[in-house]
Amino acid sequence: xxxxxxxxxRLDRRFDDLSAAGRAGLVTFITAGDPDTEISRRIxxxxxxxxxxxxxxxxxxxxxxxxxxxxxxxSQRALKSGQTLKKTLDMVRGFRARDDATxxxxxxxxxxxxxxxxxxxxxxxxxxxxxxxxxVDLPPEExxxxxxxxLKAGLNFIxxxxxxxxxxxxxxxxxxxxxxxxxxxIAGITGTRAPDMxxxxxxxxxxxxRTRLPVAVGFGVTTVDQVRAIxxxxxxxxxxxxxxxxxxxRAQAGAGAGETVDSAxxxxxxxxxGVKADS
Amino acid sequence: xxxxPPREVNSYRxxxxxxxxxGIYGGRFVAETLMPLILDLEAAYEEAGKDPAFQxxxxxxxxxxxxxxxxxxxxxxxxGHLGGAKIYFKRDELNHTGSHKINNCLGQILLxxxxxxxxxxxxxxxxxxxxxxxxxxxxxxxxxxVFMGATDIERQKPNVFRMKLLGADVRAxxxxxxxxxxxxxxxLRDWVANVADTFYIIGTAAGPHPYPAMVRDFQSVIGNEVRxxxxxxxGRLPDCLVACVGGGSNAIGLFHPFLDDDExxxxxxxxxxxxxxxxxxxxxxxxxxxxxxxxxxxxxLQDDDGQILEGHSxxxxxxxxxxxxxxxxxxxxxRVTYVPASDAQALDAFQLCxxxxxxxxxxxxAHALAFVTQHAPALGADKILVMNMCGRGDKDVFAVAEHLxxxx
Numbered sequence: 001x002x003x004x005x006x007x008x009x010r011l012d013r014r015f016d017d018l019s020a021a022g023r024a025g026l027v028t029f030i031t032a033g034d035p036d037t038e039i040s041r042r043i044x045x046x047x048x049x050x051x052x053x054x055x056x057x058x059x060x061x062x063x064x065x066x067x068x069x070x071x072x073x074x075s076q077r078a079l080k081s082g083q084t085l086k087k088t089l090d091m092v093r094g095f096r097a098r099d100d101a102t103x104x105x106x107x108x109x110x111x112x113x114x115x116x117x118x119x120x121x122x123x124x125x126x127x128x129x130x131x132x133x134x135x136v137d138l139p140p141e142e143x144x145x146x147x148x149x150x151l152k153a154g155l156n157f158i159x160x161x162x163x164x165x166x167x168x169x170x171x172x173x174x175x176x177x178x179x180x181x182x183x184x185x186i187a188g189i190t191g192t193r194a195p196d197m198x199x200x201x202x203x204x205x206x207x208x209x210r211t212r213l214p215v216a217v218g219f220g221v222t223t224v225d226q227v228r229a230i231x232x233x234x235x236x237x238x239x240x241x242x243x244x245x246x247x248x249x250r251a252q253a254g255a256g257a258g259e260t261v262d263s264a265x266x267x268x269x270x271x272x273x274g275v276k277a278d279s
Numbered sequence: 280x281x282x283x284p285p286r287e288v289n290s291y292r293x294x295x296x297x298x299x300x301x302g303i304y305g306g307r308f309v310a311e312t313l314m315p316l317i318l319d320l321e322a323a324y325e326e327a328g329k330d331p332a333f334q335x336x337x338x339x340x341x342x343x344x345x346x347x348x349x350x351x352x353x354x355x356x357x358x359g360h361l362g363g364a365k366i367y368f369k370r371d372e373l374n375h376t377g378s379h380k381i382n383n384c385l386g387q388i389l390l391x392x393x394x395x396x397x398x399x400x401x402x403x404x405x406x407x408x409x410x411x412x413x414x415x416x417x418x419x420x421x422x423x424x425v426f427m428g429a430t431d432i433e434r435q436k437p438n439v440f441r442m443k444l445l446g447a448d449v450r451a452x453x454x455x456x457x458x459x460x461x462x463x464x465x466x467l468r469d470w471v472a473n474v475a476d477t478f479y480i481i482g483t484a485a486g487p488h489p490y491p492a493m494v495r496d497f498q499s500v501i502g503n504e505v506r507x508x509x510x511x512x513x514g515r516l517p518d519c520l521v522a523c524v525g526g527g528s529n530a531i532g533l534f535h536p537f538l539d540d541d542e543x544x545x546x547x548x549x550x551x552x553x554x555x556x557x558x559x560x561x562x563x564x565x566x567x568x569x570x571x572x573x574x575x576x577x578x579x580l581q582d583d584d585g586q587i588l589e590g591h592s593x594x595x596x597x598x599x600x601x602x603x604x605x606x607x608x609x610x611x612x613x614r615v616t617y618v619p620a621s622d623a624q625a626l627d628a629f630q631l632c633x634x635x636x637x638x639x640x641x642x643x644x645a646h647a648l649a650f651v652t653q654h655a656p657a658l659g660a661d662k663i664l665v666m667n668m669c670g671r672g673d674k675d676v677f678a679v680a681e682h683l684x685x686x687x
Binding site: 061062063064065066067068069072079084085086109110111112113114115116136137138139141142159160161162163164165166169173184187188189192193 | 310313572579585586
């Protein structure tokens with residue numbers, strides 16, 4: 001279970017540690033099962049050592065409406081190689097057996113969870129060592145579907161705030177959010193535009209005035225320079241599509257498993273330089 | 280999961296509730312980026328409903344631009360040939376642009392103007408909705424992007440060219456299987472990226488609230504006219520209504536005004552493809568299960584892992600793996616009966632109607648016709664059946680020729 005005796009979750013503890021170290025966290029996204037279960041498992045296992053502070057693991061879905069071409073393609077590769085929600089939970093369980101500190105947040109769409117059965121999913125996810133959930137197509141208006149049961153089950157439910165989240169909605173968005181708030185730095189789909197730094201700073205000020213939760217910033221972050229710039233204002237920086245693109249390129253080039261894993265982890269090592277305190 | 284009907288139904292016409300639900304179906308399952316937009320849309324639609332000037336402008340366009348009311352036609356030779364109920368066609372294929380889709384597009388583009396949106400996007404399957412959107416966009420001078428699956432572009436070339444002539448930017452969608460569901464994903468992605476100026480005209484009574492209710496309301500002109508026309512022709516309500524269902528907009532438009540008339544039986548005809556015991560069909564109510572896609576909970580074609588399956592139908596307008604949420608609810612309550620018709624049955628009915636009535640139906644209502652050819656003979660000669668002829672078949676003649684092995 002993610003919750004410790006002091007009532008803090010693995011995510012809370014990780015953000016406490018980052019704050020004590022005076023630096024932002026690096027959050028990396030990969031799709032579970034991309035390009036296949038084995039390579040994906042090896043990348044996942046290597047992420048903490050390469051510098052990922054928090055891991056977002058995508059649950060592949062056939063119809064990822066909020067994702068750009070990179071993550072769409074990664075979902076397709078994963079599904080084609082036979083990935084299922086059950087296998088994704090097994091991956092987390094395997095990871096957790098050797099790493100009890102790095103938080104894992106599952107990210108995806110509601111339908112596979114709904115079909116798995118929300119209650120059964122929450123209990124299996126918690127048992128596997130999942131710390132939080134980001135479910136893109138569950139806005140606050142649908143909180144009773146999964147968010148409230150997840151909080152009850154001791155899992156963090158992380159909400160996205162976007163450039164279109166105005167002051168009227170911000171209260172609703174923050175109300176049942178826990179662990180951290182994910183600020184979507186562009187109005188758009190994942191990985192398609194670079195974030196506008198001035199806009200990010202204003203948005204973070206607005207968010208920080210309304211919540212004590214850490215704020216992670218993502219969608220469109222691709223370079224170590226962007227990681228460094230956003231790390232100066234946000235509590236964590238999320239990189240997804242750029243990492244997924246590396247996996248795609250290696251897979252397309254017919255690279256071996258070892259080479260694909262190394263390329264992905266090397267990229268994460270570079271990104272991690274952007275959040276080192278002395279950088 | 281529970282698909283139990285609601286406890287008690289006093290009226291079938293009061294939905295959706297304030298959460299946009301019909302029973303457990305419907306809702307607002309969208310990314311946060313879209314939430315403010317659909318809440319704005321809901322408010323704007325509510326306001327428009329209270330503004331007599333909005334309805335007056337819509338009525339004027341429906342009459343003088345779309346050509347409404349469409350006739351209610353007694354299909355005498357088909358009725359005689361089948362030897363049973365008197366069959367009437369609601370001639371929505373005679374509308375401007377050749378299908379019922381224009382009813383909804385006129386309503387939505389007036390709303391877009393009211394909301395000061397300056398760019399229109401849409402998804403299309405068969406191209407009927409795309410043509411209707413491109414038409415109203417041209418009429419109101421707004422730029423328009425239509426997302427269409429690459430597979431559908433190939434099989435609906437005449438409609439693709441019509442959209443281009445009308446000035447629309449037709450974007451081929453190659454993700455997934457390149458059909459309607461993928462076009463809808465791509466339209467949603469475009470909308471998320473262009474929230475400030477863009478209005479998304481959804482073509483069917485599905486998607487996040489308020490779309491299912493709004494599209495139904497704009498299409499209810501069909502059923503409201505039938506009510507008046509059949510009273511004038513027969514002095515009573517029909518015994519039976521029949522319409523094809525893909526997403527279900529023409530069917531809900533015909534059914535909704537009659538839902539509380541217990542004596543009127545209703546049948547929604549799904550695309551049975553090669554048969555609902557095969558993987559190649561698009562009958563989400565007969566062969567699917569409840570799930571969440573494209574902003575609403577409804578019946579879907581999906582696998583055990585909740586991944587959405589591709590629909591198949593001879594008709595590009597019906598091969599959507601979902602269905603409007605109100606139909607899902609009407610199915611569970613038992614108010615409407617949903618029945619599949621196969622590709623082959625639709626093709627037969629297509630030819631029968633063409634020869635007997637001199638009306639070339641679109642392949643979509645040809646599915647409804649297939650059911651009519653079976654059901655009408657089972658009813659007495661004193662019974663009245665109304666079928667919605669929701670589209671004309673010009674766009675389908677190439678595909679039909681291919682299926683029949685004919686040289687063009």
